[in-house]
Amino acid sequence: MPLSASKHIALINAVLTTLLFSVVYIIIFLSFFTFKPLPLLIFIPLIFVFAYFISNLLFDQYIKEKLKVIYKTIGLLKPENEPPLLKKRKTDELEIVNSVVLKWSEEKKKEIEELKELAAYRREFLGNISHELKTPIFNIQGYVLTLLDGGLDDKLVNEKFLQKTEKSINRMIALVEELEEIAKLESGELVLKEEVFNLYDLTREVIDFMEMKAANHNTKIVLHSSMNRSMKARADKKRIRQVFINLIDNAIKYGNQKGGVIRISCYNFHNNYLVEVQDNGIGIPEENIHRVFERFYRTELSRSRDTGGSGLGLAIVKHIIEAHRQTISVRSKEGEGTTFSFTLKMA
Numbered sequence: 001m002p003l004s005a006s007k008h009i010a011l012i013n014a015v016l017t018t019l020l021f022s023v024v025y026i027i028i029f030l031s032f033f034t035f036k037p038l039p040l041l042i043f044i045p046l047i048f049v050f051a052y053f054i055s056n057l058l059f060d061q062y063i064k065e066k067l068k069v070i071y072k073t074i075g076l077l078k079p080e081n082e083p084p085l086l087k088k089r090k091t092d093e094l095e096i097v098n099s100v101v102l103k104w105s106e107e108k109k110k111e112i113e114e115l116k117e118l119a120a121y122r123r124e125f126l127g128n129i130s131h132e133l134k135t136p137i138f139n140i141q142g143y144v145l146t147l148l149d150g151g152l153d154d155k156l157v158n159e160k161f162l163q164k165t166e167k168s169i170n171r172m173i174a175l176v177e178e179l180e181e182i183a184k185l186e187s188g189e190l191v192l193k194e195e196v197f198n199l200y201d202l203t204r205e206v207i208d209f210m211e212m213k214a215a216n217h218n219t220k221i222v223l224h225s226s227m228n229r230s231m232k233a234r235a236d237k238k239r240i241r242q243v244f245i246n247l248i249d250n251a252i253k254y255g256n257q258k259g260g261v262i263r264i265s266c267y268n269f270h271n272n273y274l275v276e277v278q279d280n281g282i283g284i285p286e287e288n289i290h291r292v293f294e295r296f297y298r299t300e301l302s303r304s305r306d307t308g309g310s311g312l313g314l315a316i317v318k319h320i321i322e323a324h325r326q327t328i329s330v331r332s333k334e335g336e337g338t339t340f341s342f343t344l345k346m347a
C-alpha cells in the first residue's frame with residue numbers, strides 16, 4: 001500500500017531525528033563519559049516511534065489545513081459538510097486533491113465552453129432579429145417615401161401602397177408575437193393548462209379557420225378517416241391549437257401550388273395519439289431536415305417562395321410539444337412532400 005504524504009514525511013523525519021539523537025548521544029558520551037550502548041539501544045526505537053507519530057500528526061494537520069484552503073478555493077468545501085476525501089486517509093491526500101482539482105478544471109472548462117456557445121447564440125439571435133425586422137421596416141420606409149413624393153394624390157398608388165404598408169406592419173407584429181412566445185417558452189414561464197378535450201373537434205375548428213388561406217393557395221385540407229369523433233386528448237388545448245395552426249400554415253406556404261392537399265390523420269400509438277400533418281409540397285432537402293426546428297432556420301427552397309416567414313414557427317411547435325413531454329418528428333422528400341408527426345397524451 002503506498003504511504004500517504006504525511007506518513008512519508010513523518011518516516012523521513014523520524015529517521016533523521018533518531019540519527020541526530022544517536023550522533024549527539026555518542027559525541028556527548030565519548031567526550032564526557034564512558035560510552036554505554038544499552039541506553040542508546042533502548043532510546044533509539046522510543047525516539048523513532050515518538051518522532052514518527054508526532055510528525056505524522058503535525059503534517060497530517062498541516063496538509064489537512066492546506067487542502068481545506070484548496071477545496072474552499074475551488075468551491076468544493078461547504079462549511080457544513082467537509083468532503084469525505086479529507087477524512088479518508090487510505091491513499092495519498094495529494095493524489096486525491098490532484099484528481100479533485102483535475103475534475104474541477106474539466107467541469108470549469110465545460111462551463112466555459114457552454115458560456116461561449118451561449119454568447120455565440122445570443123449574437124446570432126440578435127443578428128437574426130435585426131435582419132428579420134429590417135425587411136419590413138425598409139419596405140414601410142419605401143412606401144411612405146413614395147406616398148410623400150406625390151403618390152398620396154394618386155388614387156391608384158396611395159391605396160396600393162397603404163395596403164403594402166399594412167402587410168409589412170402585420171409581418172412585424174407577427175414577428176414580435178413569435179419572439180415574445182419563444183422568449184416565454186425558453187424562460188420556462190409557460191405553464192401548461194392541461195385539460196381533456198375532443199381532438200376531432202379541435203382539428204375541425206382549426207381546419208375551418210385555415211380553410212380560407214388554403215383556398216387562396218389552391219390547397220385543400222382533408223381530415224383522414226383515422227381521426228374519429230371520440231378521440232379525446234389531455235393537453236393544453238390553446239397550445240395544441242397553435243401547433244396545428246403552425247403546421248398547417250407551413251403545409252400551405254410550402255405546399256403544392258398546382259393543387260395542394262393537406263391531410264391530417266391520427267392513430268392510436270402506445271396509449272398516446274400520433275397526429276400527422278402531411279402535405280404534397282416542395283419538401284425539405286435531406287441535408288436540411290435536421291435543422292428545421294432551429295430558430296430562424298429556413299431552407300433555400302422556402303426562401304425562394306418569399307412567403308415572409310421568420311423561421312420561428314417550428315421552434316415554437318417543438319417547445320410546446322416537449323413541454324407536454326411528447327415528441328415531434330418530420331419526414332420529407334424534396335419535390336414530393338412533408339409529414340410532421342407528433343404525439344399527444346390520450347385522455
Ligand SMILES: Nc1ncnc2c1ncn2[C@@H]1O[C@H](COP(=O)(O)OP(=O)(O)OP(=O)(O)O)[C@@H](O)[C@H]1O
Binds near residue numbers: 178282303309315338
Ligand atoms: N411543410 C413544409 N414543407 C417544406 N418545408 C417546410 C415545411 N415546414 C417547414 N419547412 C421548412 O422549415 C423552415 C422553418 O419553418 P418554420 O415554421 O419554423 O418557419 P417559417 O414558416 O419560415 O416562418 P414562421 O413560421 O416563423 O412564419 C421553413 O422556412 C421551411 O424551409
Ligand SMILES: [Mg+2]
Binds near residue numbers: 249250314
Ligand atoms: Mg412556419
